[in-house]
Amino acid sequence: GQQVMQIPQYQHVQEGEDFTTYCNSSTTLSNIQWYKQRPGGHPVFLIQLVKSGEVKKQKRLTFQFGEAKKNSSLHITATQTTDVGTYFCAWGDGNKLVFGAGTILRVKS
Amino acid sequence: GAVVSQHPSRVICKSGTSVKIECRSLDFQATTMFWYRQFPKQSLMLMATSNEGSKATYEQGVEKDKFLINHASLTLSTLTVTSAHPEDSSFYICSARGGGGHSYEQYFGPGTRLTVT
Numbered sequence: 352g353q354q355v356m357q358i359p360q361y362q363h364v365q366e367g368e369d370f371t372t373y374c375n376s377s378t379t380l381s382n383i384q385w386y387k388q389r390p391g392g393h394p395v396f397l398i399q400l401v402k403s404g405e406v407k408k409q410k411r412l413t414f415q416f417g418e419a420k421k422n423s424s425l426h427i428t429a430t431q432t433t434d435v436g437t438y439f440c441a442w443g444d445g446n447k448l449v450f451g452a453g454t455i456l457r458v459k460s
Numbered sequence: 461g462a463v464v465s466q467h468p469s470r471v472i473c474k475s476g477t478s479v480k481i482e483c484r485s486l487d488f489q490a491t492t493m494f495w496y497r498q499f500p501k502q503s504l505m506l507m508a509t510s511n512e513g514s515k516a517t518y519e520q521g522v523e524k525d526k527f528l529i530n531h532a533s534l535t536l537s538t539l540t541v542t543s544a545h546p547e548d549s550s551f552y553i554c555s556a557r558g559g560g561g562h563s564y565e566q567y568f569g570p571g572t573r574l575t576v577t
Contacts, residue, residue, distance in 0.1 A: 393568040
């Protein structure tokens with residue numbers, strides 16, 4: 352069956368440093384979404400990527416979908432304390448969404 | 461943006477009792493609602509998918525008789541945890557699809573933290 356790994360599980364960075372989380376699939380994905388969940392909060396949709404090699408930017412966040420549509424990454428430039436939370440990738444499986452394990456980001460000020 | 465509410469936000473109940481959690485889409489009609497369960501520092505695990513007016517589709521390993529889902533209208537879905545036990549303690553989150561945004565977006569409720577004593 353399809354296996355998607357999200358790494359790293361946890362990352363602690365100094366404010367101002369960059370951060371990247373990766374999702375790697377054993378099979379081709381039709382699309383991939385990214386969500387952010389603040390501590391104690393609920394997931395909030397960030398973006399969806401559909402096209403091979405797609406790159407999208409939202410301010411300091413850069414999202415990429417690999418050429419083979421098996422890998423995706425979320426990169427945050429110059430992290431801020433407001434970036435703390437758990438970042439999940441998720442992919443469509445028919446009518447439903449399957450979530451990766453998530454990467455917990457902590458930012459030291 | 462589309463707003464989804466959940467009630468209650470926290471509930472503590474005794475073992476053996478039942479608890480009902482409501483999920484409402486406040487400003488849009490949700491064609492599909494999803495129920496997730498999340499343990500501390502873990503990912504969201506889909507429990508079931510519900511479409512208005514039809515029976516919910518449960519994921520493998522989720523007991524449909526224990527987790528009753530009713531999607532009576534396009535704005536309301538309920539999850540009832542029957543005969544709750546301490547191992548049912550978790551964070552339950554609903555999401556809805558069908559808002560004014562893209563059709564693939566899911567809008568999440570704030571979650572319900574259930575503690576069974």
